[in-house]
Amino acid sequence: MAARPINGGMLLLARNRRRKTQTELAAETGVAQAAISRIENGTRDALSQEEIQSIARFLGFPVSFFYEQEPLYRTPLSLHGAAFRRKAAVSKRDQEGVVALANHYVLHFRKLLDAVDLEPEFPLLQFEVVSDKSSVSDNANAVTSAGEAAQKIRASWQLGDGPISNLVRFVEATGILVVEGDFGQADIDGVTLRPPGMKPVVVLNHARPADRKRFSLAHEYGHVVLHAFPYDAMEKEANDFAAELLMPKTGVLPDLKRGLSIPRLGQLKQKWRTAMSALIYRAKSLGAITDENATALYKKMSAFGYRTREPHEFDIAPETGKLAAQLLNLHMNDLGYSLDELAEGLRTDPVEFAIMHGLAVPESKLRVREKPKLRLVANRD
Numbered sequence: 001m002a003a004r005p006i007n008g009g010m011l012l013l014a015r016n017r018r019r020k021t022q023t024e025l026a027a028e029t030g031v032a033q034a035a036i037s038r039i040e041n042g043t044r045d046a047l048s049q050e051e052i053q054s055i056a057r058f059l060g061f062p063v064s065f066f067y068e069q070e071p072l073y074r075t076p077l078s079l080h081g082a083a084f085r086r087k088a089a090v091s092k093r094d095q096e097g098v099v100a101l102a103n104h105y106v107l108h109f110r111k112l113l114d115a116v117d118l119e120p121e122f123p124l125l126q127f128e129v130v131s132d133k134s135s136v137s138d139n140a141n142a143v144t145s146a147g148e149a150a151q152k153i154r155a156s157w158q159l160g161d162g163p164i165s166n167l168v169r170f171v172e173a174t175g176i177l178v179v180e181g182d183f184g185q186a187d188i189d190g191v192t193l194r195p196p197g198m199k200p201v202v203v204l205n206h207a208r209p210a211d212r213k214r215f216s217l218a219h220e221y222g223h224v225v226l227h228a229f230p231y232d233a234m235e236k237e238a239n240d241f242a243a244e245l246l247m248p249k250t251g252v253l254p255d256l257k258r259g260l261s262i263p264r265l266g267q268l269k270q271k272w273r274t275a276m277s278a279l280i281y282r283a284k285s286l287g288a289i290t291d292e293n294a295t296a297l298y299k300k301m302s303a304f305g306y307r308t309r310e311p312h313e314f315d316i317a318p319e320t321g322k323l324a325a326q327l328l329n330l331h332m333n334d335l336g337y338s339l340d341e342l343a344e345g346l347r348t349d350p351v352e353f354a355i356m357h358g359l360a361v362p363e364s365k366l367r368v369r370e371k372p373k374l375r376l377v378a379n380r381d
Contacts, residue, residue, distance in 0.1 A: 003049040008039040009072035013107075014059045015040075016100035019093050019184070029054040065347035070107050073099075076191050094186035101181050102191045102203045105356070108346050109177055110198055112327050115335065120175035122156060124199065127226050129237055146237040149226060150244035161251030163272045167214055168319040171221050175199040178217065178321040180206035181356065189216040192223055200224050209310070210318040211275040218242035246274050247282050256288035262300055266314035273316045277307065328357055 015025055015036075022040075026033040031051045038045045047055075056063045076099055127141045127149040143149045154161075157170050164170065168178050176199050183205040189212065194200040202220045204213045222241030227234045255268055260283060265276040272279065277298070284294040301307050331337045337345075343353040354360065 003047060003052055004067070005044045005046050006039065006052060006066035007068055008042055009070070010066045010068050011036070011055070012040045013072050013100050013103050014055075014061045014065065016096040017104060018059050019097040020059070021093070025055065025058065028058045031055060060349055060352065062344070062347055062349065064344075068107070068347055070110065071195075073103055073106065073193050073195055076102060076193050090187055094184065094188070098181075098183050098186050098188050098191050098203075099193075101183070102193045102201060104348075105177075105179055105181070105203055106193055106195050106198075106201050108348070108353075108356075109201060109324070109327070110195065111346055112331060113198060116327065116330065118175055118199075120199075121173040122170070124174040124176070125153060125156060125225055126228075127152070128228075129226060129233075146222060146226060146241040147244035147249075150222070150241045151248065153225065153245060154248060161248045163251075164246060165273075166319050167217055167246070167273075168321045171202070171217060172321055172323040176221070176224065177201045177324055177327075178204070179324050179357075180204045180213070180320075182206060189213075190220050192220045194224065209275075210316050211269065211273065211278075211310070214273055214316075214319060215242055215246065215275065215278060218245045221245070243278070243282055243285070247272055247279070249286055252279075252282065253286055253288060256283040256286065260289060260293070260297060262297075262304070262306070265297070266311060269310070269314050270316060276301065276310050276314070324357065328359065 015022070020028075022033050022036045025031070025036055029051065031047065031054065035045050035047065039047075052063055052066060056066065125141065127143045129146055129149070130142050130144065141149075141152070143152070157173075172178055179201070181203045186205075188205060189208060190202060190204045192200055192202045202217060202224075204216055204220075208216065219238045219242040222238035222245070223234065226237055226241060252272060255271070256279070258264070260268075260280070262276075265279055268279050269276050274282075280289075280294050280297050280301075283289045284291060289297075298307070301310075304311075328342070331342055332339065339354060339359060340350050343350040346353065348356075
């Protein structure tokens with residue numbers, strides 16, 4: 001007997017989360033590939049209850065997940081990483097898997113945010129890079145460079161020209177949710193989704209070093225504040241924005257002019273909390289060193305294996321977002337949900353839910369009571 005039609009977007013999300021092809025799903029479940037394709041493309045093909053249960057078991061999602069009516073955001077605002085910039089070096093399966101992971105987080109956060117009023121400490125400013133400031137859109141601030149936008153952001157955060165001690169806290173203070181996820185083997189640093197009706201969600205590759213995640217977040221934030229739609233120059237602009245945000249010219253230039261060596265770069269890495277290689281590039285772009293000097297420093301780093309992994313003694317402490325954790329704690333501690341109840345409400349396996357959000361599975365459920373609306377204030381403290 002045919003069951004109620006499932007949401008093809010949720011089927012696509014679940015399949016991409018597990019990085020399975022339609023052919024693989026069909027072979028493991030006995031559901032015709034043609035039916036899977038039609039459902040994912042929006043037709044109302046009806047499957048039997050047994051077929052839906054078979055799909056749910058194989059993909060590791062509850063049956064209820066496939067009846068969710070949330071939209072699937074197939075095109076991210078940004079998908080950032082060395083391999084992605086080369087495109088051919090990262091597989092379509094990996095790209096789709098990372099985007100599906102980001103969608104899964106959005107699905108969770110959209111529902112969790114229904115119970116709170118989020119009050120950001122700082123506004124989420126929007127800029128448009130133009131050659132003529134008279135041509136800027138009505139809803140954006142005109143800037144002539146991405147670096148100028150970064151300077152305005154720093155001014156709005158009252159940072160002066162020194163290092164940012166914790167970038168995640170400031171980004172979250174604008175209402176953006178920042179989480180780290182398992183990207184598997186995908187050579188992708190981060191992905192950003194900007195769903196209608198909510199603030200952007202940034203997912204960073206948890207396997208990256210702390211300095212790289214920090215630059216990736218600055219890059220992703222650059223896309224958020226600069227790019228309402230994609231265009232050719234957007235990746236360079238996001239990198240320029242990140243460089244000025246993390247290493248403002250007026251603050252970092254005196255440090256870069258004092259002579260650079262491997263030990264000196266390590267010291268500056270710990271001060272500015274950016275990679276040694278990023279400091280070399282910044283020094284070259286600001287004219288503090290010549291191209292030849294930069295090449296010599298890169299060669300020294302390569303000789304010691306530091307282009308692959310910078311010295312452990314110069315590692316910086318990781319920055320961890322608090323806003324998502326506060327959101328979950330509010331539901332579990334203040335609203336009385338257990339992990340199992342939250343996972344069920346968010347149509348996700350409890351173990352997977354705990355892994356995604358860094359939670360431990362409790363031994364017993366928390367007390368269930370009436371769940372009122374609460375107010376959550378996002379800040380940088």
